[in-house]
Every structure is written in structure tokens, then in C-alpha cells.
Amino acid sequence: MSKYIVGVDLGGTNVKTAIVTEEKKVVAKESRPTDAAAGPAAVMDLMAAAVKELAKQNNIAMSDVLAVGLGAPGPMNWQTGIVYSPPNLPGWNNVPLADEMRKRLGVPCFIDNDANVACYGEYWMGAGQGAESIVVFTLGTGVGGGIVVFNQLLRGIDGTAAELGHLTVQREGRLCGCGAKGCLEAYASVTGMVRTAREGWDAAETALKEMCGDDNEKLTGKMIYQAAASGDAYAKHVFDETAIWLGLGAASMVNALNPERIILCGGMINAGDMLFDTVRKTVRENAFEVPAKRCEILPAGLGEDAGVLGCAGCALARYQEENA
Numbered sequence: 001m002s003k004y005i006v007g008v009d010l011g012g013t014n015v016k017t018a019i020v021t022e023e024k025k026v027v028a029k030e031s032r033p034t035d036a037a038a039g040p041a042a043v044m045d046l047m048a049a050a051v052k053e054l055a056k057q058n059n060i061a062m063s064d065v066l067a068v069g070l071g072a073p074g075p076m077n078w079q080t081g082i083v084y085s086p087p088n089l090p091g092w093n094n095v096p097l098a099d100e101m102r103k104r105l106g107v108p109c110f111i112d113n114d115a116n117v118a119c120y121g122e123y124w125m126g127a128g129q130g131a132e133s134i135v136v137f138t139l140g141t142g143v144g145g146g147i148v149v150f151n152q153l154l155r156g157i158d159g160t161a162a163e164l165g166h167l168t169v170q171r172e173g174r175l176c177g178c179g180a181k182g183c184l185e186a187y188a189s190v191t192g193m194v195r196t197a198r199e200g201w202d203a204a205e206t207a208l209k210e211m212c213g214d215d216n217e218k219l220t221g222k223m224i225y226q227a228a229a230s231g232d233a234y235a236k237h238v239f240d241e242t243a244i245w246l247g248l249g250a251a252s253m254v255n256a257l258n259p260e261r262i263i264l265c266g267g268m269i270n271a272g273d274m275l276f277d278t279v280r281k282t283v284r285e286n287a288f289e290v291p292a293k294r295c296e297i298l299p300a301g302l303g304e305d306a307g308v309l310g311c312a313g314c315a316l317a318r319y320q321e322e323n324a
């Protein structure tokens with residue numbers, strides 16, 4: 001009989017849970033509010049209850065669960081299972097998340113950071129399936145990243161690898177949330193795109209001014225995309241600039257890793273060809289010919305589920321390594 005793996009994706013807003021078989025069949029999934037303000041013990045109780053309830057509803061005994069994989073915001077130590085102090089989980093301070101969850105659930109529990117599990121989800125069940133090396137860029141308020149090489153997550157010696165949003169793309173460039181200047185995230189995130197639009201704002205003739213009531217503090221990425229898609233030249237210029245910055249980051253990864261696929265995730269990918277054509281062109285122009293031709297640049301396949309399914313995939317891989 002097939003055994004099960006459970007993924008639990010702990011976000012600041014929601015806890016998502018999924019039960020998956022070893023053969024990658026998704027048996028069940030659910031989501032419930034995190035109640036982050038209640039503190040770590042209550043959140044861990046809530047996650048344990050979610051796992052047990054979902055298993056019970058599907059007639060799965062916890063003894064048939066091989067492992068539980070937890071995705072959480074960093075910083076953390078993936079090997080010791082300790083979460084340090086994530087900005088969006090108040091009161092979390094050196095919480096031994098893996099051990100505490102093992103106590104509650106009675107099965108091996110593994111933790112990884114949320115960007116890495118989302119990358120692994122795409123590798124395991126999404127747009128990266130069948131490839132042995134992929135790079136994932138997640139485009140949102142920031143730019144997240146993940147790398148799989150030789151079928152394994154690239155975590156680095158301290159577990160801090162794949163911070164692709166903080167590749168330096170400009171000397172003395174825009175100040176980034178991390179404290180450094182010129183990071184990719186400061187240009188290629190949705191926030192970065194809005195910043196680009198504000199820079200040329202005063203001289204611009206654009207429908208964006210009417211869309212945000214001439215107050216560019218109210219400007220959103222969606223407005224820029226909508227105006228660009230309906231032919232507004234300034235909005236299109238801003239969107240293309242954003243895609244070019246992202247393409248430069250992608251080209252660096254193509255030259256560094258020679259990956260089979262680069263996968264883009266997040267709301268911005270709804271722009272389709274308008275985004276992908278420019279990213280692909282920028283990679284062709286800036287990376288070496290052989291790896292640029294090799295690398296497919298594709299939209300994510302799993303959407304919002306990449307994280308929770310990746311939690312399960314990571315846990316299965318780690319369980320198999322420990323029990324090989």
C-alpha cells in the first residue's frame with residue numbers, strides 16, 4: 001500500500017495543508033487562517049490539528065504517513081529544524097519547529113524555507129517536472145528565488161543560498177529592503193516596477209495618472225500592466241524595463257548554472273507574452289549562446305499550490321535520504 005507525505009505551508013496569513021502519495025497523487029488539501037498573533041505554540045497546535053483532521057477525513061492513519069514537511073518564512077536552520085525570527089510571525093524566536101511538530105504528530109518532520117519549498121514544488125510536480133536543474137524566480141512585493149541542481153535543492157553551506165532577489169544588477173543602484181544597493185528585487189519586483197513608474201512620472205503622458213487619481217502613491221502593478229496591455233506607451237515602457245531587469249538576473253543564472261529551465265512565478269506572469277518575450281530576448285542577448293539556447297523560460301505550473309506541494313516533496317526527499 002502506498003504511503004503518504006504531508007506538506008504544511010506556514011505563511012503569515014494562511015496555513016495550507018496537503019496530503020500527497022509517494023507517486024505524487026494529491027489526495028487532499030485545505031487552507032485555514034494562521035492567527036499569527038496567537039504566538040508559536042498556538043500556531044503549531046493549529047498546524048497539528050489541520051494535519052490530523054485532514055488525514056482523518058480521508059481515512060488515513062498517521063502510521064501511514066512517512067513524513068511531514070513544513071515550509072516557513074526564514075531565517076531558519078533547515079538541518080536543526082529551528083526557525084529564528086521571521087518578520088511576519090510575531091513572537092517567533094528560535095522555535096524548534098521540526099521537533100515540536102514531531103512531538104505533536106509522532107512522525108518525522110522536516111522544515112525548509114518558503115522560497116525553497118515553492119521551487120521544489122515546481123521541480124517535483126509543476127513546470128520543472130522531468131528536468132534535473134531549474135531556477136525559479138517568484139515575482140511579488142519582493143523577488144524570491146530557488147535553485148534545484150542535480151535533482152536537489154541548492155541550499156548552500158549555511159542554508160542561505162538562492163536569494164536571487166538580491167543579485168546585484170546595478171552599482172550604487174536603488175536601496176533595497178536588505179540594506180544593500182542595486183539588488184534585482186529593487187527593480188524587478190512589483191514594488192520595483194511601481195518605483196520605475198514614479199521616477200519618470202512628472203514628465204510622462206500616461207493614462208496611469210487618471211487611473212490613480214494623479215496620486216502615484218496609489219499606483220499598483222496591476223494598473224501598470226492594464227495600461228500597458230491597452231497600449232499606453234509609458235506604462236509599456238515601465239513594464240518592459242521591469243522585464244529587462246528580470247532578464248538580466250535570469251541571464252546571470254543561465255551563465256552561472258546552465259540550467260534546463262527558468263520558471264517564473266507570481267502574479268506578474270499573468271502578463272504572459274508581454275513579460276516572457278522580453279525576458280527571453282534579454283537572456284538571448286546577455287547570456288552565452290549554448291546555455292541560453294538550452295534554457296527554457298516558462299510560467300509556473302502550480303500557482304499558489306507550489307509551496308504546500310513542495311513541502312511534501314522536500315519531506316519525501318529528505319525522508320528517503322535519511323532512510324536510504
Ligand SMILES: [Zn+2]
Nearest residue numbers: 166176178183
Ligand atoms: Zn537586497
